[in-house]
Amino acid sequence: MNEPHIWWYITRASALIAWALMTISVLWGILLSTRVMRRIDNPAWLQDLHRYLGGLTLFMAALHMVSLMLDGWLKFSLPETLVPFATDYKPLAVALGIISFYILIAVQGTSLFMNRLPRRFWKGLHYSSYVALLLVALHAGWSGTDVGAWWYRVLAIVLISVATIAVLVRIITGTKTGSSSSAVREKAVPAEDQLVLARPQIDTRTMVVSTLEDVAQGVRAIRLLPLGGGQLPVWHPGAHVTLHLPNGLQRQYSLCGDPAERTHYDIAVLKTEQSEGGSEWIHANLSPGMTLEVSGPLNHFELKPANEYLFIAGGIGITPIKAMIESLPVRRKWKLIYVGRSRSTMAFAEELLERYPDHVEIHASDEQDSQLDVYALTASSTAQVYCCGPESLMSAVTSFVPAERMHLERFVAIARASSLPASPLEVTCRKSKKSFVVDPQESILDALEENGLPVLGSCKKGVCGTCEVRVVEGKPVHLDSVIDDAEKDRLKVMYPCVSRAEGDKLVLDL
DSSP states (O other): OOOTTHHHHHHHHHHHHHHHHHHHHHHHHHHHHHTTTTTTSOHHHHHHHHHHHHHHHHHHHHHHHHHHHHOTTTOOOHHHHHSTTOOSSSHHHHHHHHHHHHHHHHHHHHHTTGGGSOHHHHHHHHHHHHHHHHHHHHHHHHHOTTTTSHHHHHHHHHHHHHHHHHHHHHHHHOSSOSOGGGOOBOOOOOGGGGGGOOSOOOOEEEEEEEEEEEEETTEEEEEEEETTOOOOOOOOTTOEEEEEOTTSOEEEEEOOSOTTOOSOEEEEEEOOTTOOSHHHHHHHHOOTTOEEEEEEEEOSSOOOOOSEEEEEEEGGGHHHHHHHHHHSOTTOEEEEEEEESOGGGSTTHHHHHHHOTTTEEEEEGGGOSSOOOHHHHHTTOOSEEEEESOHHHHHHHHTTSOGGGEEEEOSSOOOOOOSSOOOOEEEEETTTTEEEEEOTTSOHHHHHHHTTOOOOOSSSSSSSOTTOEEEEESOEEOOOSSSOHHHHHHHTEEOTTTOEESSSEEEEOO
16 A cells, blocks of 8 residues: 555545445335335345345445544544544534444344344334435535535435435335324233333234135135225235234234235135134125224245245145245246145136246146155255145145245144143243243233233234244243244244243243
8 A cells, every 4th residue: 555645545435435335225225115126026135135235335434434544634533533523624524424324333233133123113213324314415515525526416416316216205105004094003002011012013903895706615815905095014925914803803814915015905715614713704794895903914934035936835825925926026936836625726826827827836636646746846946945735735845845945834833732841930021020920721921911011912822923022031932833943042032822931930021
């Protein structure tokens, strides 16, 4: 580095690159939330690129600050670089840049463990990136040494214009319903408990049954519109919603439409032979114009980025798979194996065959001389496998596919029992400073509800994941069927509707 002005050049270049990257990162985040880019790639790819751009922006901003200290002309000290208004050189302009840097650190840092933070807190902090982008623009305009150059003006106009248009698109599209009368309504929580929420509230909204259509023998497709109109929250393939039925039951159904269509929810309900009252009530009583309370969406079966996918669906298990297929770009490599008793019972089979003839294979039992050869389908494949359907099908698939490539969603809980003897369990809720004993025959969720803790339960069978809580101390004994046990331990979460804990003490982040 014999060039005497090398650090000055690095300072200028890193600042401009950081500004451009930050603008692109914010733009990409808006494209992700509005799903404008859905035909180019799936949401998981967009999310990874968004995080990468944010991290690269932070790196270039840090390089800019380091080069300021190494520049022989400016000679910024460490306090002048890190403390707002500590320098005599354009103190306001420099302070704006420092503040925006700290906002970037907060946004990028919390994104690394967003799944462990209350959703509203994380989103509120994430929105501050718009403020940081404004501060960076002011910082660049007031402190830059190239402000008078034509190329700098062109760059500034382009970056500011792109950012402005993107933010306007974000404001116009929104993420919630637009009518105050039909706005999202939170579950009632006592005022004294509102400060101790450890996880985000699950949105509940009133929706209207728009259309009903029989899409297969015993399968009814239902379209739900938000009461009063407006847009629904962003959701990703694999998500499900909970219907609160007038007969008092709550039932979960996968969203099976295009995630880019945010004016309605599409679900499909199979009338089961041994219905516990949910599907039977829907098929017998639901009609256009009726209103239902709908919670969610929640997602424990999210589509991950991959170069190739193998989808295996059995019966009504096609519903989350259909949404995944809808979200894939045209050039993504994928294949669907759809299994059922007969074509007449297989929802959306003909539609999928017509739209994707080169990607879809139908295996109807009444048309085959032998059972589906799962080993032959999966043995030579290196694709990420997503499977949903009867337990027999999923068990067969998991026996041949390595765990790192296997993704499952169950509609029915698998039978799981603890090897530990039933015993009382002392549960302590750290934030609310409550402690109580859960009897051996009582669920932790029931005990939480009895003691006024704000945890929502829905299926109470360990399938839907609504009652998720975070574990501070203790080792859960996972008896649910939501996600892989190792993943639950990694996230430090449990589902108290069915799960217990080793030992006699458990501390929850409630």
